[in-house]
Amino acid sequence: MARPRNPLLSHERIVGAALGLVDGEGLDALSTRRLAAELGVSGPSLYHHFATKDALLDAVVDAVVGEVRLDMLGRDPWPDALRAWARSYRAALAAHPNLVPVLAHGPGRRPNALRLADAVFGALVDAGWPTGDATRIGALMRYLVFGSALGSFAGGFVDDEGLYAEQYPHLGQAHLLADRQRAVDEGAFELGLDSILLGLEARYARLGEQAAAATSSNRYSARS
Amino acid sequence: MARPRNPLLSHERIVGAALGLVDGEGLDALSTRRLAAELGVSGPSLYHHFATKDALLDAVVDAVVGEVRLDMLGRDPWPDALRAWARSYRAALAAHPNLVPVLAHGPGRRPNALRLADAVFGALVDAGWPTGDATRIGALMRYLVFGSALGSFAGGFVDDEGLYAEQYPHLGQAHLLADRQRAVDEGAFELGLDSILLGLEARYARLGEQAAAATSSNRYSARS
DNA sequence: ACCTGAACACCGTTCAAGT
């Protein structure tokens, strides 16, 4: 065959097929040879479009991150914005649970991941959060979103009644969890979101009081 | 050589060498051949002690989970217990960050992981939490512990000043994060712990009020 | 029972060759 007149492959077609493979058959099914077969080409062809398999995976991951809504950041009040953003983030990842372990490795040089990090950090700082707090809040939201999107907690229990009942007195119902995985992870996510926002709003109020106190003491010392 | 009088390998020796390899050179360095070489044997020898590489990894993971303290659960008041347990859990995982992605796949059939899940669930239920809440709280704590132990957030930013400054207005300092990775993850963990416990205590207080209200309305209806 | 070398079916990646 050799070089065809119209290229057989494109960035988008490869990323789409790779995502389909990971969603359908898991991360292990994504080998260069398997993916190439899916695309009707030979294995090494992929290396004309991506330098390494890792670069390909980065592109797949960044396509998913690109689905996260960022428009509420810097527009709505920060607690509302953070809540809506986290839900959109979680929804984008939960649609591709097999990909989450790869996502967990940080933004690296992926453009959409960097745009996301920039938007949330910027919105928090603009709302008056100190930069140190803004960094920690961004990290904390990541923990919540990734953990609940992994589907790991409930899915990690084996569907085998005998295993739990004998030895672990409180886990008698644990084998049922596999079915309820999605509901448990969503419930834990919403519980975490409520708690974290409650805690952050209390902290934010204290920030405001401290700033007011600092201002009045400045006035006072300026006067004396 | 063939079979020696004293076995060359043991469960413990294999697990120890595997953990050392993962800690020192990352998860990818753990291949059956590489591990065998480290132990002075040939690759297939490992299959006389573990059925598959996954079973070996499970044993490594469970050894780490076995380091988590559980003694405070069911003994101290639940908010104190939850806080101390989460810190011990995080410390155990943070000592082996390369292993955390494997841990994230749920308890499966690992005895120490099941013992841990049983202990925290039981302590919460005994403290008066409904089982549904206890499940969600356990999952939520896992998100927090795993996320912060991965060291993924800050470590995921590349140490390359030019990359951020040009395109992402709020990330001008992001290349410094690699150095501060541990501090950021610990700060985000503690922030999350404070917020979540604050939120849970408020929720717990409401539970108590509802129970009291239900009791008094029962008395009332019994009277009429 | 426990370790060996040979072998199987896979990997990611490189490269000279084809158009």
Add this chain to the structure above:
DNA sequence: ACCTGAACACCGTTCAAGT
């Protein structure tokens, strides 16, 4: 520029052979 088949150095795992 884009695709190919052949090849390299790796995998996890199986198995007959040795003591």
